[in-house]
Amino acid sequence: MQSIIQVKGLTKSFKNLTAVKDLSFTVNEGDVYGFLGQNGAGKSTTIRMLLTLIEPTAGSIELFGMPLNTHRTEILRQVGAVIEKPDVYKYLSAIENLRIFARLSGLKPTDQQLMQQLEMVGLAGRAKDTVKTFSQGMKQRLGIAVALIHDPQLIILDEPTNGLDPQGIADIRNLIRHLSRDLNKTVLVSSHLLNEIEQIATRVLIIDKGSKLVEGAAADLFDPSQTLVELETLNNEAALLQLQESKWAANLQPRRTGALLIKLHRNQIPGLHKDLVEMQIPLLSLQPRHSLEDYFLQVTSGQHAHTH
Amino acid sequence: MRTLINIELYKIFRRPRTYIAFAAITALIVLIQFGLKVDGQTYVDFMLNDIGSTLEIDGNVLNGYLICYIMLQLLLVHVPLLIALIAADMISGEANMGTLRVLLSKPYSRTSFMLAKFIASTIYTLLLLVWLAFLALFVSMWIFGTDDMFLMKSNYVVLLKENDVFWRYIGAFLFAALAMTTVAALGFFLSVFAENSIGPIVATMSVIIFLTILSTMNIPVFNIVKPYLFTTHMISWKEFFDIQVTESNEAILGSIQNKERILNSAIVLFIHIILFVSGAIMVFRKKDILS
Numbered sequence: 001m002q003s004i005i006q007v008k009g010l011t012k013s014f015k016n017l018t019a020v021k022d023l024s025f026t027v028n029e030g031d032v033y034g035f036l037g038q039n040g041a042g043k044s045t046t047i048r049m050l051l052t053l054i055e056p057t058a059g060s061i062e063l064f065g066m067p068l069n070t071h072r073t074e075i076l077r078q079v080g081a082v083i084e085k086p087d088v089y090k091y092l093s094a095i096e097n098l099r100i101f102a103r104l105s106g107l108k109p110t111d112q113q114l115m116q117q118l119e120m121v122g123l124a125g126r127a128k129d130t131v132k133t134f135s136q137g138m139k140q141r142l143g144i145a146v147a148l149i150h151d152p153q154l155i156i157l158d159e160p161t162n163g164l165d166p167q168g169i170a171d172i173r174n175l176i177r178h179l180s181r182d183l184n185k186t187v188l189v190s191s192h193l194l195n196e197i198e199q200i201a202t203r204v205l206i207i208d209k210g211s212k213l214v215e216g217a218a219a220d221l222f223d224p225s226q227t228l229v230e231l232e233t234l235n236n237e238a239a240l241l242q243l244q245e246s247k248w249a250a251n252l253q254p255r256r257t258g259a260l261l262i263k264l265h266r267n268q269i270p271g272l273h274k275d276l277v278e279m280q281i282p283l284l285s286l287q288p289r290h291s292l293e294d295y296f297l298q299v300t301s302g303q304h305a306h307t308h
Numbered sequence: 309m310r311t312l313i314n315i316e317l318y319k320i321f322r323r324p325r326t327y328i329a330f331a332a333i334t335a336l337i338v339l340i341q342f343g344l345k346v347d348g349q350t351y352v353d354f355m356l357n358d359i360g361s362t363l364e365i366d367g368n369v370l371n372g373y374l375i376c377y378i379m380l381q382l383l384l385v386h387v388p389l390l391i392a393l394i395a396a397d398m399i400s401g402e403a404n405m406g407t408l409r410v411l412l413s414k415p416y417s418r419t420s421f422m423l424a425k426f427i428a429s430t431i432y433t434l435l436l437l438v439w440l441a442f443l444a445l446f447v448s449m450w451i452f453g454t455d456d457m458f459l460m461k462s463n464y465v466v467l468l469k470e471n472d473v474f475w476r477y478i479g480a481f482l483f484a485a486l487a488m489t490t491v492a493a494l495g496f497f498l499s500v501f502a503e504n505s506i507g508p509i510v511a512t513m514s515v516i517i518f519l520t521i522l523s524t525m526n527i528p529v530f531n532i533v534k535p536y537l538f539t540t541h542m543i544s545w546k547e548f549f550d551i552q553v554t555e556s557n558e559a560i561l562g563s564i565q566n567k568e569r570i571l572n573s574a575i576v577l578f579i580h581i582i583l584f585v586s587g588a589i590m591v592f593r594k595k596d597i598l599s
Contacts, residue, residue, distance in 0.1 A: 014596075051413040053597035076415040083413065087406025091323055100315055104414040146410065 010059035034201030080152035086143020105150035316428030329390035372449030395495030493584035541573035
């Protein structure tokens with residue numbers, strides 16, 4: 001499998017701060033590569049280095065097998081990106097913005113092609129409205145249309161679901177899946193919504209304070225046998241007593257809030273639900289917690305630092 | 309490169325801010341033309357007050373040529389401020405909007421981006437001057453007519469024949485274009501250092517005001533630096549309206565009193581443009597885009 005991004009020993013220092021330290025990772029063709037880290041972990045700095053917006057202090061970056069510093073123009077022709085906020089020209093309309101960025105990518109699209117692109121992100125109805133009248137979610141979708149207008153091979157999305165409503169988030173998730181599965185695009189996506197990454201990523205990199213904590217296949221990181229379920233009932237204390245007397249007693253976990261926590265295999269969730277009904281526990285909600293979130297908290301607090 | 313320039317021009321002329329300068333120039337010129345049309349004779353009487361008793365002047369003194377000269381004297385001091393509105397916003401404005409990072413992740417070199425932006429801001433500057441020329445010269449010629457041009461200098465007067473004036477305006481406007489491009493280059497240079505528009509716009513205006521004061525102050529200690537300040541040379545367009553005379557004090561048609569000064573000023577301004585633009589490109593090529 002061809003590696004699309006190969007980063008070796010990447011370091012970036014700003015005066016008194018080292019934002020990225022000796023970072024190495026590889027993104028292969030067709031990957032949906034989840035890039036995780038807390039705020040200030042160095043995700044955006046790394047992404048900006050991949051796009052030549054920031055010059056690395058040390059290390060090397062190869063994209064499509066070519067060194068970025070010597071083949072910048074060739075490489076960027078094949079890359080589409082949304083970097084942090086999807087900023088476009090607010091005094092121009094959606095279609096005008098799209099036309100400008102298409103021209104910058106060497107294309108001369110017809111209005112029909114531009115409309116198709118806007119259709120894909122659900123903005124065809126607002127094509128001629130100036131962007132200053134758009135909501136954050138609409139700007140986000142326009143930013144994604146801009147990133148995809150030249151049909152790039154590698155798509156870099158930095159927090160692509162920011163400002164989107166649940167339907168918008170689901171649309172982006174489906175779009176990323178479509179890009180990867182149907183069009184064989186490679187996607188590098190950073191997000192603070194860990195459950196989003198969990199649902200779409202094939203590989204994951206977790207960084208903290210500029211250094212790699214974990215890199216590996218998502219399936220290895222998100223172990224389904226360690227799924228946490230959060231229970232809310234009308235009376236949590238009474239429910240706890242009932243569960244302590246049941247076969248689920250060994251699965252009960254220390255509570256962090258008022259809700260009850262049960263660790264189990266993801267496949268056991270239907271059985272748990274059935275037992276709760278039989279025990280006549282007045283259930284308000286049964287919510288599987290995002291395993292990656294727990295995993296992420298573990299590795300970033302130094303409890304579980306390793307590489308798969 | 310052509311694509312980049314076209315895009316930059318499109319962005320400039322789709323912004324409402326761009327038209328502030330055109331509107332301001334239109335308003336000022338129309339105001340002056342109105343004032344001179346209504347009460348121009350008082351202005352002429354005041355202007356000729358000192359020499360009226362020794363020199364008999366007839367004809368249409370307050371003609372379009374003289375009015376254009378008056379307006380250029382007034383406006384070419386202030387036009388730089390309007391140019392700064394756009395030129396000093398070229399990079400910082402993109403950084404402020406967040407579009408700089410989108411632009412620079414496209415497959416063009418930073419040098420190409422910078423040159424395209426500078427060329428676009430220069431075209432804007434030139435169009436502003438063309439508009440100024442149209443209103444100040446052609447509209448004034450239409451409203452006030454044409455005649456010989458009578459100019460009061462500090463200690464002498466110049467009389468230019470009607471058929472010897474128009475080409476001088478072409479030269480003056482071309483020189484003004486060079487001077488204003490220097491201003492655009494300064495604004496462009498300062499624009500690289502900021503991530504909001506206000507800072508470089510105010511800085512450009514401040515530098516021009518500061519250097520203009522230095523250029524016009526007659527204090528010996530400042531005379532050493534004056535020849536190197538671009539503001540000293542920005543007013544050399546006036547040299548086009550100084551004519552050579554024969555030994556018998558007769559004007560030589562088509563002549564310019566001090567061609568060397570015009571050439572010298574043009575070279576100094578051109579060097580400033582090169583320095584500002586190449587400085588901006590050098591800084592920008594190494595700049596980390598954090599906006």
